[in-house]
Amino acid sequence: MTSLTRSAARYVSKLSNKLRRRLDMLSSRKEFSGSQGRTLHFLLAQTQDVFQKDIEEEYSIRPSTATELLKQMEKNGLILRETVPYDNRLKRIVLTEKALQYRQQVVEDLTDLEETLTRGISEEDLDIFFGVIEKMMDNLAD
Amino acid sequence: MTSLTRSAARYVSKLSNKLRRRLDMLSSRKEFSGSQGRTLHFLLAQTQDVFQKDIEEEYSIRPSTATELLKQMEKNGLILRETVPYDNRLKRIVLTEKALQYRQQVVEDLTDLEETLTRGISEEDLDIFFGVIEKMMDNLAD
DNA sequence: TCCCATATCTTAGTTTCCTAAGTAATTCTA
DNA sequence: TAGAATTACTTAGGAAACTAAGATATGGGA
Numbered sequence: 001m002t003s004l005t006r007s008a009a010r011y012v013s014k015l016s017n018k019l020r021r022r023l024d025m026l027s028s029r030k031e032f033s034g035s036q037g038r039t040l041h042f043l044l045a046q047t048q049d050v051f052q053k054d055i056e057e058e059y060s061i062r063p064s065t066a067t068e069l070l071k072q073m074e075k076n077g078l079i080l081r082e083t084v085p086y087d088n089r090l091k092r093i094v095l096t097e098k099a100l101q102y103r104q105q106v107v108e109d110l111t112d113l114e115e116t117l118t119r120g121i122s123e124e125d126l127d128i129f130f131g132v133i134e135k136m137m138d139n140l141a142d
Numbered sequence: 143m144t145s146l147t148r149s150a151a152r153y154v155s156k157l158s159n160k161l162r163r164r165l166d167m168l169s170s171r172k173e174f175s176g177s178q179g180r181t182l183h184f185l186l187a188q189t190q191d192v193f194q195k196d197i198e199e200e201y202s203i204r205p206s207t208a209t210e211l212l213k214q215m216e217k218n219g220l221i222l223r224e225t226v227p228y229d230n231r232l233k234r235i236v237l238t239e240k241a242l243q244y245r246q247q248v249v250e251d252l253t254d255l256e257e258t259l260t261r262g263i264s265e266e267d268l269d270i271f272f273g274v275i276e277k278m279m280d281n282l283a284d
Numbered sequence: 285t286c287c288c289a290t291a292t293c294t295t296a297g298t299t300t301c302c303t304a305a306g307t308a309a310t311t312c313t314a
Numbered sequence: 315t316a317g318a319a320t321t322a323c324t325t326a327g328g329a330a331a332c333t334a335a336g337a338t339a340t341g342g343g344a
Contacts, residue, residue: 008259008268009161009252010180011275014202016158018282019151020300021332035300038152052323060156065301067324072299089309089322110151117150117278126150128267129274133153136259142160162330163302177330194293207331209294214329231292231339 008136019117026109031102036073041110043095044103049084050093060142078102150278161259168251173244178215183252185237186245191226192235202279220244 023034032040042058043050056066070093073079078099081091118126165176174182184200185192198208212235215221220241223233260268 006272007252007256008271009165009255010201011272012154012158012161014200015275015279015282016154017202017331018279019154022282023151024299024332033299053321058156059152060159061300062302063323064303064325068300071324087310087322091323110149113151114149116281119281121274121277125270125274128270129150130148130153132263132267132271133157135263137157137160139258139261140157140160140164142163159301166302166329175329195291203330204332205293206295206333210330213294229292229340233293 022113032076032078035069037106038110039069040078040099040102041106043093051090164255174218174220177211179248180252181211182220182241182244183248185235193232
């Protein structure tokens with residue numbers, strides 16, 4: 001099969017599909033989806049108020065996608081959404097006790113995934129890799 | 143907002159989302175989706191028989207996803223699926239006359255996208271970028 | 285040769301994305 | 315300061331991915 005000339009778009013999409021499937025296979029998948037797991041991971045690392053728009057930015061997803069994600073996480077008892085006094089448009093995302101109990105597992109899972117992914121790749125090459133992705137995102141000006 | 147330590151998984155997912163949205167915005171989107179467009183682009187480049195499994199491999203999608211994609215393309219009059227004499231499990235994907243009329247547009251769109259994406263990135267860095275992605279896909283052993 | 289494993293594609297049902305449109309609050313500006 | 319623009323989130327409906335479970339067809343031993 002003659003594959004097309006190497007295409008960055010195709011490579012990224014292909015790797016992204018593989019990653020999504022791997023994320024969904026993580027051990028903690030019993031209680032929540034891969035997407036919810038990585039969001040939990042992000043929330044656990046925050047020290048300031050987090051809002052839906054921060055999740056949107058972190059993963060480049062649309063507001064409607066974030067609304068659905070957070071709705072499911074709330075339904076699963078992982079978060080609460082509460083208004084803040086200084087801006088009534090915002091809903092602060094608060095982790096529940098239940099969510100905190102997954103901390104160790106989630107951190108371990110995500111760390112393992114990253115470790116697996118980058119195994120055998122030099123720091124120099126990884127630096128360039130991240131730089132190229134940043135430049136590409138910039139080029140798409142989204 | 144404190145973003146997590148740079149994460150290859152997150153970077154790839156984020157860029158992939160941006161790319162998907164860009165692909166869906168291409169001019170030819172009037173007649174078919176971005177996903178159908180890139181598949182058409184792939185098919186146009188082939189000189190030998192192409193089967194569903196080749197599409198699955200090219201984009202790392204599951205059989206059920208490919209079935210749905212090709213069903214829609216057939217419905218849109220872009221392809222036909224016909225059996226081959228030497229193996230009754232296979233269905234050869236054949237481009238229609240209608241599909242061939244999109245050749246120039248599709249090639250131009252996909253070339254532009256790739257050009258936009260890689261603008262301002264050196265050949266050396268791109269080589270490393272592709273190498274890193276290949277290594278990552280290998281690490282996921284999918 | 286017969287059966288078991290493998291390969292290819294399909295169907296059913298779900299999740300995760302999307303666009304488009306809408307609500308409500310805030311901020312900007314004429 | 316009233317109206318317009320922007321920001322944050324939601325809803326509705328659709329597209330693109332998934333898993334799981336099939337239906338057939340092929341190929342490889344015992």
